[in-house]
């Protein structure tokens with residue numbers, strides 16, 4: 001009898017060991033599966049942002065250090081030779097994650113099967129110009145490229161519009177690509193968000209990684225509203241309110257806001273060309289957080305299709321604080337908005353409504 005009990009016990013233990021071994025092998029087999037490459041389109045790839053952006057993508061800064069990518073680069077005929085040169089450099093750099101490069105001036109070939117589209121192509125702002133001034137040139141480009149994306153990109157393609165006027169170009173792209181889900185069309189405000197983090201970190205002499213949850217509301221233009229009311233800073237004695245640590249409401253309500261609003265113009269004045277490395281890096285941040293998720297307790301600013309949150313007219317592409325999970329963004333709800341903030345949020349929404357009307361006037 002005792003022998004049988006012993007045998008039974010041994011059989012159970014062996015069974016458990018076998019099952020555990022099977023489970024470990026199963027998990028192991030998954031971790032060893034090569035990830036399928038993701039196709040990333042960059043339009044305007046021969047331009048200065050494109051030149052900074054494509055190596056970042058090929059190094060894994062956008063989709064992670066173990067995610068292979070195939071780059072699709074589009075530019076126009078006059079830039080075809082330069083584009084060829086960019087492709088040659090990508091090959092020469094021997095990026096381990098880069099599984100292929102398509103360099104073309106054919107919009108259909110460029111859009112074919114892409115999972116992510118970073119729309120940088122367009123006419124950049126020069127010194128003395130407002131972003132609105134480049135509108136007539138860029139909205140017609142975005143109308144045409146919307147159709148190409150709609151017909152040839154992967155059905156779940158995520159779109160990030162960088163070219164100015166970024167919010168309105170994204171709105172035009174959405175209007176002329178009605179079958180792309182509205183949640184998949186966004187514009188770049190992350191650069192302004194990062195600029196705001198940078199200003200607070202400089203002011204407090206803390207590392208930028210310790211500052212979080214600033215918000216940029218509205219348009220990627222000089223009417224945007226950089227808001228620090230909910231921002232926090234990690235300190236040795238815990239998380240503190242950025243406003244309390246700065247302890248200078250006058251600076252926060254004036255110079256901080258205008259510095260962030262005007263940073264693009266300040267870079268153009270200094271470099272005689274608009275921001276490129278910071279724009280490229282912020283575009284990687286935008287897509288990375290969208291696809292891989294925002295860290296717990298952290299939000300970022302993204303230009304997204306307004307659902308009426310915070311009283312902003314539905315149907316504008318407006319920058320809100322968002323968190324991202326499983327490839328989906330959601331607007332952070334329930335933040336307390338004071339009168340000062342509300343007025344600034346409405347002013348930038350008003351500018352977007354005017355831009356929308358102007359854009360459509362060029363298209364008619």
Ligand SMILES: NC(=O)C1=CN([C@@H]2O[C@H](COP(=O)(O)OP(=O)(O)OC[C@H]3O[C@@H](n4cnc5c(N)ncnc54)[C@H](O)[C@@H]3O)[C@@H](O)[C@H]2O)C=CC1
Pocket residue numbers: 043044045046047048049050074075076079120121122123124125141161162163164165166188189191192220274275276279
């Ligand atoms: N949202 C943001 O935070 C920022 C937006 N920008 C905007 O990004 C855009 C690009 O800036 P840069 O790279 O500095 O300009 P760039 O002039 O150096 O490059 C633009 C590229 O787009 C190409 N292009 C023009 N029309 C095209 C079309 N129909 N299809 C494909 N490519 C086309 C040009 O040939 C050029 O190679 C500009 O509109 C600029 O204002 C710039 C910085 C920040």
Ligand SMILES: O=C([O-])CC(=O)C(=O)O
Pocket residue numbers: 124125131164191263264265267268274275
């Ligand atoms: O100001 C520009 O035209 C370029 C840009 O969007 C920025 O640097 O924020």
